[in-house]
Amino acid sequence: MSHLTDSEKTKKLICCVLTVSDTRTMENDKSGKAIRSKLEAAGHHVFESLLCKDDGMAIESIIAEWLMNQNVDAIILTGGTGIGFRDVTIETVTPYFTKTLDGFGELFRYLSYTEDVGSKALLSRAVAGIVDDKALFALPGSVKAVELAMDKLIIPEIHHIVHELTKHLEE
Template structure:
């Protein structure tokens, strides 16, 4: 159950949105639009936005570019998480993860199951961390993007959320690199 501590100050997070599609441009990118609308309404900052083809290397290259960009804290991708031969977003994400957030996919499946029943088994939503940046791969439907944002990311990207959230551990995500 989400719980917000109003005594804590909201901290805006800089979020990049990546749409993975062979056919969509910005004008047809309803899922990307949904994410942009929700994150900005929540008070976060749209750091960047891009559309890339369903190609593993291209997806991973874009993720890596944002990981090294200190103006990007979080990347949310939409599309390419299914089971078909062209769906390689999950593999591209895992190519760059230092650590996978295993429970993200599990919780997303739980949320999806409430909405679409056993069809939720076809989703391969994933989350991870690399270079101090959170990375999340969501299915390409607007419904899946709404569900992931409204039920998971909205809360975990809010510093006021208790008992814990992703924002409060930002400073420690890359501590292993500082110990050298």
């Protein structure tokens, strides 16, 4: 049973999307496009969508700017979450977390194991956390992984997460 009112369930959230990749361009960024499409289909607004290289300083610069924007409710990254040498998304974003959403990564890997890639799911380092009053999700770069995370975890829970983060502001 949801604790949210009807207006809270339909509130348009403001989200930012960052694709981290050394090889993709805005034209061929299918994962970023999938995130934007699913957010918009759920009635949310994508405030900004960018692409940057697998570079900690580049990721940090963009994330820091979005975190300072009081209107942004959630940030979703795709790419750079693997175990390769250039995969630095997790190391870059987790120091910002004021709280972790450990269940997100656990559920994502379980769903990946059962519905997508089998035992290869153990290579996923997908994470989610809270940075003050904003939700931040870091997803793998594959379109199937993004669709799985968006459909099964993020879209169904993002209203509740943002509500829990901001309800103290309404009191």
